Amino acid sequence: MSEERGAEEVHDLDPRDFFERVHSFEFWFHSVEGYLSGTVYGHRPRTAERPLAADERERLVTVLCNYCVGETAALEGASGLVAIAPNRQTKVFLATQVVDEGRHLEVLLHRLAELGVADPEAEVERRASPAIREFRRHLLELVASKDWEAALFAQNVVLEAMEFTVFQSHARSADPVTAEVLQGIVKDERRHIGFGENELGRRLRESPHRRARLMEVKRDLDALVLETFEETLRDLGLPAAERPDLGRGYLAAVARLGFGR
Amino acid sequence: MSDPLERAPAGEAPRRRFELDDQGFDEVPAKYRRFYRHWQGAGDALGPNEVICPVCKIVIRSTRELRSGDRLYCMACMTRLRVREGEAGRLEADCEY
Numbered sequence: 001m002s003e004e005r006g007a008e009e010v011h012d013l014d015p016r017d018f019f020e021r022v023h024s025f026e027f028w029f030h031s032v033e034g035y036l037s038g039t040v041y042g043h044r045p046r047t048a049e050r051p052l053a054a055d056e057r058e059r060l061v062t063v064l065c066n067y068c069v070g071e072t073a074a075l076e077g078a079s080g081l082v083a084i085a086p087n088r089q090t091k092v093f094l095a096t097q098v099v100d101e102g103r104h105l106e107v108l109l110h111r112l113a114e115l116g117v118a119d120p121e122a123e124v125e126r127r128a129s130p131a132i133r134e135f136r137r138h139l140l141e142l143v144a145s146k147d148w149e150a151a152l153f154a155q156n157v158v159l160e161a162m163e164f165t166v167f168q169s170h171a172r173s174a175d176p177v178t179a180e181v182l183q184g185i186v187k188d189e190r191r192h193i194g195f196g197e198n199e200l201g202r203r204l205r206e207s208p209h210r211r212a213r214l215m216e217v218k219r220d221l222d223a224l225v226l227e228t229f230e231e232t233l234r235d236l237g238l239p240a241a242e243r244p245d246l247g248r249g250y251l252a253a254v255a256r257l258g259f260g261r
Numbered sequence: 262m263s264d265p266l267e268r269a270p271a272g273e274a275p276r277r278r279f280e281l282d283d284q285g286f287d288e289v290p291a292k293y294r295r296f297y298r299h300w301q302g303a304g305d306a307l308g309p310n311e312v313i314c315p316v317c318k319i320v321i322r323s324t325r326e327l328r329s330g331d332r333l334y335c336m337a338c339m340t341r342l343r344v345r346e347g348e349a350g351r352l353e354a355d356c357e358y
Contacts, residue, residue, distance in 0.1 A: 009324050010296045011333050015341055022339040030290035187288045190317045194338025197316055201358025256315070256356055 023089035028096040028191075035187050041114075042107030043180035050175040052115075056237075060178065061115060063170070063235045065127040066228070068108050068120075070163055073136035074192075075101035077155040080143035084151075093195055100188040107181050114177070131227040135159065138221060149203055149210050150217045156196020157257075158221050161250035164189045166232050173238065197253050204257060211258065218259060225250065276326040279310045286319070289336045296322050297337060312354045316340050327352055 013021070021027050038044065052060065078097040085091040112120035139159065142151035164186060171182040204211055226247060281295040289297060298320045300313060307313070310323045317338035323331075331344040333354060340356055347353035 010293055010336065011323055011331070013334065015332075018334050018341065022336060027290060027336075031288055034287035034289070034291065034294075190288060190319070190337050191339060194316050194335070194340050197338075197356070198340055198358055201356060205358050253316070 020089065023093045025092055025096060028093075028099075031191070032100075032188070035184060039180075039184065041110040041181075042103075042184050043177050047176050047180055049114075049177055052175060057115060059235050059237055060174075061112060061117060061123065062127050063232055064108050064112050064115075064178075065124045066129055066132050066232055066235075067163075067167075068105060068112075068124045069128040069132045069136055070159060070228075071101055071104040071108060073132075073139050074155060074159060074163075075105055076136075077139050077143050077151065077159075080140070081148070081151060081155070084143075084146045084148050086148065090195075090199060097192055097195070100192070104185050104188070107184070111178060111181055129228065129231050131224055131231060135221065135224050135228060138224070142217070147213075149200060150213055152196055153200060153214050153217055154221060156192050157200065157253055158218075158225055158250065160189055160192045160196060161253055162225050162229055164193055165249050166229060169233070169238070170236055173236065193249075193253065197257065200257055214257075215259060218254065276328070277309065279308070279322075279324055279326075281322055281324055286337075288319075293336050297335075298322060307351070309352075312342070312344060312352050314338060314340060314342065315354060316356065321354070332357075 036042075075098065078094050078101055082091050082094045082098065085094055109120040109124075112123060117123045135154075139151065139154045142154050145151075167182045167186050167189065171179045171186065174182060200214070204214075229247070283295050284298040286294050286297040286299060300318060300320050307320065308322075309326045311320050312327060312333065313319070314321055314335040314337070317335060317340075319335060319337045321333050321335050321342070323333065327333075327344050329344055329346045329352070333342045333344060334340070335342060341358075342354035343357050344352055344354050
C-alpha cells in the first residue's frame with residue numbers, strides 16, 4: 001500500500017483523533033484543494049457558456065442575488081460565531097467556514113458580472129427577497145446576543161440545509177458554468193451541515209434543557225425558511241412536480257436532533 | 262490494522278475483506294478518498310462494506326464487510342456513525358454525537 005493511500009483504515013481512528021483531524025485547518029485545506037484546484041471563480045476556465053434566453057437570464061440573476069444574501073448572512077454569522085465558539089476546534093472549523101462563505105459570495109458576485117450585471121452588489125440590494133433579508137436579520141441578532149446554540153442552529157442547520165437542497169436542485173438544471181459554481185459550493189456545505197448537526201447533537205446530549213430554546217428558534221424560522229425555499233424554486237421556473245421535497249433534508253436533521261415538527 | 266478474521270466472535274462467520282479503489286470522491290484529503298463515493302441513484306447498489314451517511318448522503322466504504330454495531334466515520338460531513346440493521350435487512354447508520 002502506498003504512502004499516498006494511507007496505511008490506516010479510517011474507521012479505526014480513535015473518536016478523539018477523528019474529531020481533532022476533521023476540525024483542523026490542515027484537513028480543510030487538503031479537502032478543498034481536491035475540488036477547487038484549477039478553477040477560476042468557482043468553475044473551470046474552459047467550461048463553455050450556454051446562451052440564455054432573456055427571461056431565463058432575468059430569473060437566474062434574481063436567484064443569484066438571493067443566494068448572495070444567504071452567503072453574506074453566513075459569512076457574517078460564521079465570523080461572529082468564532083468569538084463565542086466553546087473550544088479551539090470549533091473556532092478553527094468556523095474560521096475555515098468563514099473562508100468558504102467569503103468564497104461563495106465572491107464567486108456568486110463574479111457569476112452575476114459574467115452574466116452582464118454591471119454592478120452586482122447594487123443588483124443584490126435591488127432584487128433580494130424580503131424573506132431572506134429577514135432571515136439574515138434574525139441570524140445576526142442571535143449571533144450578537146452570543147446565543148451559541150441558537151445561532152449555530154439557525155446558521156448551520158436551517159440556512160445550510162436550505163442552501164444544500166436548493167443548490168443541488170438548481171445545479172441539475174442550470175447552465176454549465178452556474179452548475180459548476182453551485183456544485184463547488186455544495187461540497188463546502190456538506191462540511192457545514194455536518195458540523196452544525198454534530199456540534200448541536202453533542203451540546204443537547206450534555207445539556208438537554210437547551211432543547212426548549214432551540215424549539216423557539218425553530219418555530220421563529222421555519223416559515224421564513226420554507227418561504228425562501230419556495231420563492232427560489234419558483235424563480236428557477238421548476239414545475240411543482242419536479243421540485244425537490246424542500247424541507248426533507250432540514251426536517252430529517254431536526255428529527256435526528258430530537259425535534260418533532 | 263488487526264486482521265478481521267481474528268476479530269470475528271466465536272460462532273460468527275469471518276468478515277470478507279475488500280480492496281478499495283479511488284472512485285473520484287474529491288471532497289476529502291487524497292489519502293481518505295477511497296473510503297467514500299457518490300451515490301449514483303437508480304441502478305446503484307450498496308455493497309456489504311457500504312452504507313449511506315444519513316446526514317450528507319455520501320456512500321461510506323470500509324475495507325471489511327460491515328455488521329450491526331460497527332463504527333464508521335463520514336469525513337465529508339464530519340459525522341461519527343454506528344451501523345445497524347434496518348428494514349429488510351439493509352445496513353443503515355445512525356449518528357453518534
